[in-house]
Amino acid sequence: xxxxxxxxxxxxxxxxxxxxxxxxxxxxxxxxxxxxxxxxxxxxxxxxxxxxxxxxxxxxxxxxxxxxxxxxxxxxxxxxxxxxxxxxxxxxxxxxxxxxxxxxxxxxxxxxxxxxxxxxxxxxxxxxxxxxxxxxxxxxxxxxxxxxxxxxxxxxxxxxxxxxxxxxxxxxxxxxxxxxxxxxxxxxxxxxxxxxxxxxxxxxxxxxxxxxxxxxxxxxxxxxxxxxxxxxxxxxxxxxxxxxxxxxxxxxxxxxxxxxxxxxxxxxxx
Numbered sequence: 001x002x003x004x005x006x007x008x009x010x011x012x013x014x015x016x017x018x019x020x021x022x023x024x025x026x027x028x029x030x031x032x033x034x035x036x037x038x039x040x041x042x043x044x045x046x047x048x049x050x051x052x053x054x055x056x057x058x059x060x061x062x063x064x065x066x067x068x069x070x071x072x073x074x075x076x077x078x079x080x081x082x083x084x085x086x087x088x089x090x091x092x093x094x095x096x097x098x099x100x101x102x103x104x105x106x107x108x109x110x111x112x113x114x115x116x117x118x119x120x121x122x123x124x125x126x127x128x129x130x131x132x133x134x135x136x137x138x139x140x141x142x143x144x145x146x147x148x149x150x151x152x153x154x155x156x157x158x159x160x161x162x163x164x165x166x167x168x169x170x171x172x173x174x175x176x177x178x179x180x181x182x183x184x185x186x187x188x189x190x191x192x193x194x195x196x197x198x199x200x201x202x203x204x205x206x207x208x209x210x211x212x213x214x215x216x217x218x219x220x221x222x223x224x225x226x227x228x229x230x231x232x233x234x235x236x237x238x239x240x241x242x243x244x245x246x247x248x249x250x251x252x253x254x255x256x257x258x259x260x261x262x263x264x265x266x267x268x269x270x
Contacts, residue, residue: 001015001016001017001019001020001089001091001100002020003091004091004098006093006094007091007092007093007098008091008092008093009090009091010064010090010091010092010097012067012090013086013087013088013089013090013099014086014088014089015088015089016088016089016100016102019049019089019100019102020049021049021050021051021100023038023051024051024052024053024098025050025051025052025053025137026052026053026054027052027053027054027055027118027134029055030135031133031134031135032134032135033052033116033117033118033134033135033136033137034137035137035138036050036137036138036139036140038050039142040103040108040139040140040141040142041108041141041142041144042108042109042110042111042141042142042143042144043105043108043109043144044103044105044108045103045104045105045108046102046103046104047103048102048103048108049100049101049102049103050100050101050103050139051089051098051099051100052098052099052100052101052118053096053097053098054096054097054118054134055095055096055097056092056093056094056095056096056097057095058132061124061130061132063097063120063132064092064097065122066120066121066122066130066132067120067121067122068087068090068097068099068118068119068120069084069085069086069087069118069119069121070084070085070086070087070101070116070117070118070119071083071084071116071117071118071119072084072085072107072114072115072116072139073114073115073116074107074109074110074112074113074114074115074141075110075112076109076110077106083106085101085104085106085107087099087100087101087118088100088101088102101116107139107141108141110141111141111142111143111144112140112141112143113138113139113140113141114138114139114140114141115136115137115138115139116136116137116139117133117134117135117136117137118133118134119131119132119133119134120132120133
């Protein structure tokens with residue numbers, strides 16, 4: 001690979017010395033990819049080298065800080081969501097990122113066509129997942145004979161059929177994601193309800209304990225009051241007895257009757 005003036009090789013990707021291609025497919029600001037016009041044959045393996053260029057920055061994010069990969073589909077792998085391949089020979093300047101896709105046998109194994117897109121993945125500044133995707137490009141794979149002779153071009157509707165399958169997969173994935181989100185929301189509500197129930201139970205237990213404590217104190221106070229009443233009655237009895245006999249003189253005794261009247265008696269002291 002020849003590194004163009006003003007460009008710097010980006011670490012983290014395979015760098016080849018021998019491959020080069022002056023034809024550069026430019027990924028536009030709207031993320032669209034032009035159709036690939038290079039002839040790719042069924043079974044080409046590490047022989048078709050395609051160069052792309054894309055904007056370096058998107059909404060202020062430097063895509064050189066992310067990992068760029070290519071996701072591709074053909075009739076063989078579309079049912080399982082496609083496959084991923086690495087890019088190579090990545091370099092950059094102040095405005096653009098350039099890189100190449102070296103096609104392996106998996107990409108060219110099935111004649112007809114390949115739909116592909118590029119994804120830039122990583123995390124943002126607060127460690128949330130970051131994914132940036134391009135539109136879908138078209139890569140025709142020309143059929144051939146086992147001896148390498150040329151064959152027919154892919155049919156014109158191959159891409160439409162492939163996109164229909166991809167759309168079905170996307171819809172299924174979206175439905176699964178919605179179901180997952182609904183399950184997550186239900187789980188969060190259940191956890192909130194459980195926490196509220198635990199809190200209410202805790203408050204009820206606290207109230208019960210407080211009530212038990214108050215009852216205990218009331219019982220203690222009642223017992224104390226009962227004891228005090230008994231002592232008061234005992235004291236009153238003693239006072240009544242003391243008051244029932246009062247000497248007014250040495251020989252006279254003043255008695256208090258049960259009905260509250262008084263009787264004066266004479267008792268000559270010896």
